[in-house]
Amino acid sequence: MAYSDKVIDHYSNPRNVGTLDKSKNEVGTGLVGAPECGDVMRLQIEVDPETHIIKDARFKTFGCGSAIASSSLATEWLKGKTVDQALEIDNMDIVEELALPPVKIHCSVLAEDAIRAAINDYRVKNGLAPIEDKDRIH
């Protein structure tokens, strides 16, 4: 299958690969997917406790080029947003930006799930209730 230039760019020069200290209260970690499905994403955010702005975002992904690009793009978009703004990132925005074909839409869904999981981890660590999963057909 032919990949879009943006997918190739993110795959070849992934942004923000790495690991944040998950024991820190300001850090939220989301780990989604499963090895047997061929996709695992780990997305981490570091939040400024005063402003609730995401200061840093990191990812590591086991998966195809589209999965790697989706998570790389997600970290780019997360940085500088407040936690509430980050929740508004929709998987279809990722699909559009990366021009993902229909068979790769699940990669963007996984990225959105990873964002949500990281935010919830951060919220729970800081005494807040997790955001309920919105209804969505996977």
Added chain:
Amino acid sequence: MLKLPVYLDSNATTPMDPRVLETMLPYFTENFGNAASRNHAFGWKAEEAVDYAREQIATLIGCTDKEIIFTSGATESNNLAIKGVAEMYVTKGNHIITLTTEHKAVLDTCKHLEKSGIQVTYLAVGSDGLIDLEDFKKAFTPQTILVSIMIANNETGVVQPIQELAKITHTNGALFHTDATQAVGKIPVLVDEMGIDLMSFTAHKMYGPKGIGALYVRRKNPRVKVTAQMDGGGHERGMRSGTLNVPGIVGFGKACEIARLEMDSEAARLSALRDYLQTELSKMEESYINGSVQHRLPHVTNMSFKYVEGEGLIMGVKDLAVSSGSACTSASLEPSYVLKNLGLSDDLAHSSLRFGLSRFTTKEDIDFAIQCVTKAVNQLREMSPLWEMHKEGIDLSTIQWEHH
């Protein structure tokens, strides 16, 4: 000189040998006749060329020229053999034995027959990809009319003990068919010695043209018959109608002749290159060879690089044409059924690459492949959360994964 991209997917298809092309060319233009035209020189010339090719092919597999039925390729041959036998021998029985790791052209043909009342036993293989002979013996029933087991697997290159299997089959009064697509022209395949009754093979996996294949159908001890699956002019002893693809047949013949003459030296050269590739790639931690290394085609290896996903890996080796057992699409999240049937966990099956070397593969190509794959695996592992967990000593099987 290294020519990019490097092609290492010869289980899918092989480039045509220029010597084959050269032999074919006149049969597209000046010698264009229909081999079935009995009334003029155009037809005679075409027939003569077909007869010659039939002999070249028969010599390679050790049969007579009358036992070669031309088809469009191995898929058609498999269909003709299995459906043709099921129909022809319907009064004798209705049971077929095959393997779970067969090609889809065999498995789906069997599934199709199940709808019309044929019973099919799909035998599992061991972790080395080999059939268990005891299991095999137990699978026979008085109703068994046919066994269909491939010589060499298309994904792993694992070679089954055909001679023993055929012997057991005959003891049980059934016919033995083999899909020899990957094996013919690569390793010695002699139908009498091996006890094969029907055999499917094709030109384009052995440096010949696409669109031409053959079904070997034994004529003596026993005389085997298959019911035609297509109606028409009664070509090929009534078993396969349709005007013969003369240039294709001429090319197929030439490809068989070259394979026969060069097989031994090529097999030695390619297995040395394959072993070199495999040894170098095995130097990376957590890399595994899939399937038996003792019973395997000389030019094939299938390896898994744990914690790296195959499709992502293929993207990282873009100047290398290889294939992966991973299918990361929403339509099919299932990795290779062949590797899964070897008992590989899904994550290892997702991490696999298949390398198929060819007559045109050079040492330089292999050096390039080693460098490409090593670099991509290391880079992707740096990016893989699973690799990080593995390095931290976390047992991945203890994690509650969220399945989609």
